[in-house]
Amino acid sequence: MKTTHKKNLIAAALVSALAFTATIAQAQDPLSSWNDGPTKQAIVAFVEKVTKDGSPDFVPTEQRIATFDNDGTLWCEQPMYFQLFFAVDRVKALAPQHPEWKTKEPFASLLKGDLKGALAGGERAMLEIIVATHAGMTTAEFEQIVKDWIATAKHPKFKRSYTECVYQPMVELLAYLRANGFKTFIVSGGGIEFMRPWTEKVYGIPPEQVVGSSIKTKYEWRDGKPVLMRLPEMNFIDDKTGKPVGINSHIGRRPIAAFGNSDGDQQMLEWTQAGSGARLMMLVHHDDATREFAYGAESKIGTFSDALMAEAKKNGWTVISMKDDWKTIFAFEQ
Amino acid sequence: MKTTHKKNLIAAALVSALAFTATIAQAQDPLSSWNDGPTKQAIVAFVEKVTKDGSPDFVPTEQRIATFDNDGTLWCEQPMYFQLFFAVDRVKALAPQHPEWKTKEPFASLLKGDLKGALAGGERAMLEIIVATHAGMTTAEFEQIVKDWIATAKHPKFKRSYTECVYQPMVELLAYLRANGFKTFIVSGGGIEFMRPWTEKVYGIPPEQVVGSSIKTKYEWRDGKPVLMRLPEMNFIDDKTGKPVGINSHIGRRPIAAFGNSDGDQQMLEWTQAGSGARLMMLVHHDDATREFAYGAESKIGTFSDALMAEAKKNGWTVISMKDDWKTIFAFEQ
Numbered sequence: 001m002k003t004t005h006k007k008n009l010i011a012a013a014l015v016s017a018l019a020f021t022a023t024i025a026q027a028q029d030p031l032s033s034w035n036d037g038p039t040k041q042a043i044v045a046f047v048e049k050v051t052k053d054g055s056p057d058f059v060p061t062e063q064r065i066a067t068f069d070n071d072g073t074l075w076c077e078q079p080m081y082f083q084l085f086f087a088v089d090r091v092k093a094l095a096p097q098h099p100e101w102k103t104k105e106p107f108a109s110l111l112k113g114d115l116k117g118a119l120a121g122g123e124r125a126m127l128e129i130i131v132a133t134h135a136g137m138t139t140a141e142f143e144q145i146v147k148d149w150i151a152t153a154k155h156p157k158f159k160r161s162y163t164e165c166v167y168q169p170m171v172e173l174l175a176y177l178r179a180n181g182f183k184t185f186i187v188s189g190g191g192i193e194f195m196r197p198w199t200e201k202v203y204g205i206p207p208e209q210v211v212g213s214s215i216k217t218k219y220e221w222r223d224g225k226p227v228l229m230r231l232p233e234m235n236f237i238d239d240k241t242g243k244p245v246g247i248n249s250h251i252g253r254r255p256i257a258a259f260g261n262s263d264g265d266q267q268m269l270e271w272t273q274a275g276s277g278a279r280l281m282m283l284v285h286h287d288d289a290t291r292e293f294a295y296g297a298e299s300k301i302g303t304f305s306d307a308l309m310a311e312a313k314k315n316g317w318t319v320i321s322m323k324d325d326w327k328t329i330f331a332f333e334q
Numbered sequence: 335m336k337t338t339h340k341k342n343l344i345a346a347a348l349v350s351a352l353a354f355t356a357t358i359a360q361a362q363d364p365l366s367s368w369n370d371g372p373t374k375q376a377i378v379a380f381v382e383k384v385t386k387d388g389s390p391d392f393v394p395t396e397q398r399i400a401t402f403d404n405d406g407t408l409w410c411e412q413p414m415y416f417q418l419f420f421a422v423d424r425v426k427a428l429a430p431q432h433p434e435w436k437t438k439e440p441f442a443s444l445l446k447g448d449l450k451g452a453l454a455g456g457e458r459a460m461l462e463i464i465v466a467t468h469a470g471m472t473t474a475e476f477e478q479i480v481k482d483w484i485a486t487a488k489h490p491k492f493k494r495s496y497t498e499c500v501y502q503p504m505v506e507l508l509a510y511l512r513a514n515g516f517k518t519f520i521v522s523g524g525g526i527e528f529m530r531p532w533t534e535k536v537y538g539i540p541p542e543q544v545v546g547s548s549i550k551t552k553y554e555w556r557d558g559k560p561v562l563m564r565l566p567e568m569n570f571i572d573d574k575t576g577k578p579v580g581i582n583s584h585i586g587r588r589p590i591a592a593f594g595n596s597d598g599d600q601q602m603l604e605w606t607q608a609g610s611g612a613r614l615m616m617l618v619h620h621d622d623a624t625r626e627f628a629y630g631a632e633s634k635i636g637t638f639s640d641a642l643m644a645e646a647k648k649n650g651w652t653v654i655s656m657k658d659d660w661k662t663i664f665a666f667e668q
Contacts, residue, residue: 062540139582183542196586206396207586208517208542217582219575219601226604228582235583241553248473248551248562249569250584252530252541267553270560 030176033169033328039282040325042318043173046280050256051180057278061181065255067247067268068174070188070195070212072261072302073284074203076165078293079156080115080301083194086149088115090133098132107132131232135215138227139193146197160332163202167284167322168331170259174203177257185255187211187247189239189264193230211250213238239264244271261286262302269317281317283308288323291333364510367503367662373616374659376652377507380614384590385514391612395515399589401581401602402508404522404529404546406595406636407618408537410499412627413490414449414635417528420483422449424467432466441466465566468525469549472561480531494666497536501618502665504593508537511591519589521545521581523573523598527564545584547572573598578605595620596636603651615651617642622657625667 034040049057050064071077091101091110101107106125109117119125134142155165174184186195186205192212199205214235217228238246244267247255258265258272261284269281285304286295296304312319322329368374383391384398405411425435425444435441440459443451453459468476489499508518518539520529526546533539548569551562572580578601581589592599592606595618603615619638620629630638646653656663 062534065542192583192586200396208399208584210586214583217579219578219605226578226601226608228578244553244560244562245551249526249548250542252526252544267560271553274560 030179031169031172033172033326035325035327037325039318039320043176043280043282046257046278047177047180050278059256059277063253063256064177064180064182065185065251065253066177066182066257067185067187067211067251067255067259067272068170069260069262069265069268070186070190072286073259073265074166074170074174074186075162076155076158076167076292077302078286078295081190082155082162082165083190084115085153085162086146086194087129087133089149089153090145091129094132127234130215130234134191134194135230135232137230138222139217139230140227142193142230143197146194150198158330158332160330163198164332165330166202167326168328169326170284171203171331173259174205178204182257183209185209185211185247185251187238187243187258187268189213189237189242191215192238211238211246213242241267243268247271256280258282259284261304263305263308264302266308266311269315273315273317281315282320283312283317284320284322287321288326288329291329292322364513365503365506367506367660369659369661371659373652373654377510377614377616380591380612381511381514384612393590393611397587397590398511398514398516399519399585399587400511400516400591401519401521401545401585401589401593401606402504403594403596403599403602404520404524406620407593407599408500408504408508408520409496410489410492410501410626411636412620412629415524416489416496416499417524418449419487419496420480420528421463421467423483423487424479425463428466461568464549464568468528469564469566471564472556473527473551473564474561476527476564477531480528484532492664492666494664497532498666499664500536501660502662503660504618505537505665507593508539512538516591517543519543519545519581519585521572521577521592521602523547523571523576525549526572545572545580547576575601577602581605590614592616593618595638597639597642598636600642600645603649607649607651615649616654617646617651618654618656621655622660622663625663626656 031040031043049055050059052058068074071081075082088110091107095101095111101111106118106121106128150163153162154160155162158165177184184205186199186209188195190212192210192214195212196207196210199210200207216231216233216235218231220227220229236242236246243265247268254275255272256275256278257280258269259282260268265283273279273281286293286302288294295302297306365374365377383389384393386392402408405415409416422444425441429435429445435445440452440455440463484497487496488494489496492499511518520533520539520543522529524546526544526548529546530541530544533544534541550565550567550569552565554561554563570576570580577599581602588609589606590609590612591614592602593616594602599617607613607615620627622628629636631640
């Protein structure tokens with residue numbers, strides 16, 4: 001009995017030592033929220049070959065540009081784009097100053113909580129909502145409105161702030177790339193000024209590395225101070241063929257790695273791949289209805305069409321399965 | 335005699351030791367091409383107070399944004415904007431493919447060497463020249479054309495390549511600011527894609543930190559590859575009130591230091607100054623006809639109007655005298 005007891009103690013000590021070592025190993029793995037498998041391996045292999053001095057695929061630091069879509073790639077985009085939740089909340093907040101909205105579409109439907117009805121007016125309705133909620137104030141005022149909203153609003157399903165609904169594996173990927181000399185950029189169809197107030201804190205991506213859609217602004221003087229007024233006019237739509245245009249305009253060189261999740265990202269991945277040398281193109285596939293959402297070709301938001309899946313196969317782009325490749329999706333799960 | 339000889343030897347050794355020490359001191363001064371005086375002192379005092387931990391004026395690294403105009407601020411702009419020399423050379427190179435230019439303005443005058451005649455058509459003539467020389471090719475093709483030109487073309491007065499006609503004190507200032515945690519940006523009325531191919535090598539400013547005027551581009555497929563075609567349509571003019579707009583669009587935060595040289599830079603300096611905390615605004619004044627050029631209110635290029643001088647005085651902006659503040663103007667002088 002005594003010997004067995006001793007053996008058990010030793011075994012327990014060994015197990016606990018091993019567990020401790022495993023914990024350290026996990027903590028040291030910069031991609032610990034990724035399951036081991038071909039996707040994670042593809043990321044690590046790419047980073048190792050472009051950073052290894054003397055490798056035929058070596059890329060100088062200043063050319064290590066990686067671009068990321070935001071909605072559905074870095075943070076959740078269901079049940080609708082978070083910026084649309086913002087717009088709806090703004091319409092509600094501004095309604096007392098606009099009694100005419102009670103009978104005027106798309107606002108009347110929106111105020112009744114009928115988003116589908118509000119968006120029935122198509123692009124024109126969407127533009128009217130943007131103009132009413134995103135224009136007519138200074139850039140500084142808009143920044144404060146976004147900051148206040150993002151600090152308090154909650155996701156309807158997860159009951160967490162929107163900035164908690166970011167994908168932990170992608171946050172790790174951003175940090176891992178930066179630790180390897182990459183400059184990380186957001187290239188999103190979302191509003192550039194809607195993202196900038198919080199991307200540095202949440203993703204470690206500073207305002208000057210955020211590319212997005214924008215409305216026009218105008219320099220003028222107000223109360224003895226210069227301001228930039230946000231005008232009711234679109235300036236640039238950073239989606240589909242607009243993404244390579246936005247990349248060229250803001251970054252001025254071609255990414256060597258690009259990450260997206262929808263038909264809106266196809267051209268960014270094509271543009272990235274068309275450069276010479278080693279490249280990495282990946283698409284996040286939302287196939288986890290239990291932990292997040294499952295959607296694809298049938299979705300109206302973040303559509304991953306069958307045509308895109310065929311492009312991915314043809315071009316050798318990696319499709320990230322959220323279900324299989326991600327150990328953790330949100331940090332709040334842990 | 336012997337003693338005198340010894341004394342002389344000692345004196346010579348002392349002089350040479352002192353000279354050696356002075357050389358070291360000069361080599362260690364990051365702003366060695368600036369004469370000592372209030373302008374240089376203002377730069378150093380500003381950098382010291384915003385970088386000193388615990389100082390009431392301390393600015394965190396990520397907010398240390400400095401913006402620089404290019405023409406007349408970082409490099410020479412006389413006898414005309416260097417990009418105009420580029421355009422003239424392009425018109426000459428393309429003339430064999432355009433026999434109609436022999437009789438069509440503004441090209442006919444340009445080909446006869448009559449620049450004044452060519453520009454008599456005003457903005458419309460200027461736009462026609464830009465379209466003919468800057469559009470109708472891919473972004474990659476245009477980049478190569480600029481690289482080839484900048485590698486071979488020479489300044490008519492200095493007989494040096496245009497990239498040698500950069501101001502040594504400003505190159506030192508850029509490096510000094512970066513050494514103190516600043517991110518340096520160009521914010522120029524010049525073409526963004528005309529600057530990007532050489533700014534990293536010449537100024538240490540990477541393409542993603544260059545803001546400038548632009549024409550529209552369009553994503554399309556050519557010979558089985560995606561390209562960005564440069565369209566014959568202006569996209570953005572990064573001058574005067576356009577500079578704060580360009581700064582907001584590309585950088586997304588307000589600079590704490592801004593450097594210009596003409597009426598086109600006034601709004602950038604106003605916008606910089608209107609932020610809270612320590613600020614530095616400076617204007618290069620071209621007052622050295624011997625070593626460079628002397629021009630001001632009467633100039634058609636890089637106009638430094640009397641109104642701008644009054645603004646500088648009123649707002650406490652420092653006017654840099656090239657004659658008095660700069661020990662060296664061009665590196666090739668040394």
